[in-house]
Amino acid sequence: DVKVTQSSRYLVKRTGEKVFLECVQDMDHENMFWYRQDPGLGLRLIYFSYDVKMKEKGDIPEGYSVSREKKERFSLILESASTNQTSMYLCASTRGGSYGYTFGSGTRLTVV
Amino acid sequence: DQQVKQNSPSLSVQEGRISILNCDYTNSMFDYFLWYKKYPAEGPTFLISISSIKDKNEDGRFTVFLNKSAxxxxxxxxxxxxxxxxxxxxxxxxSPSGTYKYIFGTGTRLKVLA
Incomplete structure (x- = not known):
């Protein structure tokens, strides 16, 4: 069964901490994405990557960075966590073409 | 500006009846559309898709209709x-962006009453 795995289901971090969210896919997909989901705002794209070491900003990249050193792994980094980054974070991947995304189970991050 | 809109935040339907969820978009260059379902504390799962060259796609109990002019x-x-x-x-x-980026709506919470 193909999978996108996010390393943590729930995280609680303190304001100012550097936070790493990890995502691994086993489908050999080139394209990977990080979204956050907030009530009333839907899914908003933070960053995406279409190849190893390549990255592009999405709609809300401020306060975030990403790393893609290997094809299967796409990491989201909160440089200095703030309370307004409390959210559900979703990683997704796709092979492209007419295929949609496969999502991970999500990481519920709370910043206190 | 929201390019994909779901104007109904919630919908309640009686079991056995039809549920109709709506979605509007602004960019006529969008070429592929998907519907996802999401349970609490889980990632979204793919339901059904439709290409812009079609007006209907059916999969079991789920049918998606596309009206490009509207x-x-x-x-x-x-x-x-x-x-x-x-x-x-x-x-x-x-698609015009040259990437495989999807833009999502804000979601509609469906409640089916037994």
């Missing part, structure tokens, strides 16, 4: 079941 798509679930209670997102592919 820039509107809808998801019909017949008959609705309690297990269908979830948040539904529509998504449109931003």
């Amino acid at each position: 820039k509107h798509l809808s998801l019909h679930i017949v008959p609705s079941q309690p297990g269908d209670s979830a948040v539904y997102f529509c998504a449109a592919r931003d």
Whole structure:
């Protein structure tokens, strides 16, 4: 069964901490994405990557960075966590073409 | 500006009846549309898709309709079941950007009443 795995289901971090969210896919997909989901705002794209070491900003990249050193792994980094980054974070991947995304189970991050 | 809109934040339907979820978009260049279902504390799961060259796609109880002139798509679930209670997102592919980026709506929470 193909999978996108996010390393943590729930995280609680303190304001100012550097936070790493990890995502691994086993489908050999080139394209990977990080979204956050907030009530009333839907899914908003933070960053995406279409190849190893390549990255592009999405709609809300401020306060975030990403790393893609290997094809299967796409990491989201909160440089200095703030309370307004409390959210559900979703990683997704796709092979492209007419295929949609496969999502991970999500990481519920709370910043206190 | 929101390019993909789901104007109904919630919908309640009686079990066995039809659920109709709506989605509007603004960019006529979107070429592929998806519907996802999301349960709490889980990632979204793919439901059904439609290409812009079609006006209907059906998969079991789920049918998606696309009206390109109105820039509107809808998801019909017949008959609705309690297990269908979830948040539904529509998504449109931003193909002109040259990437495989999908833009998501804000979601509609469906509640199917037993």
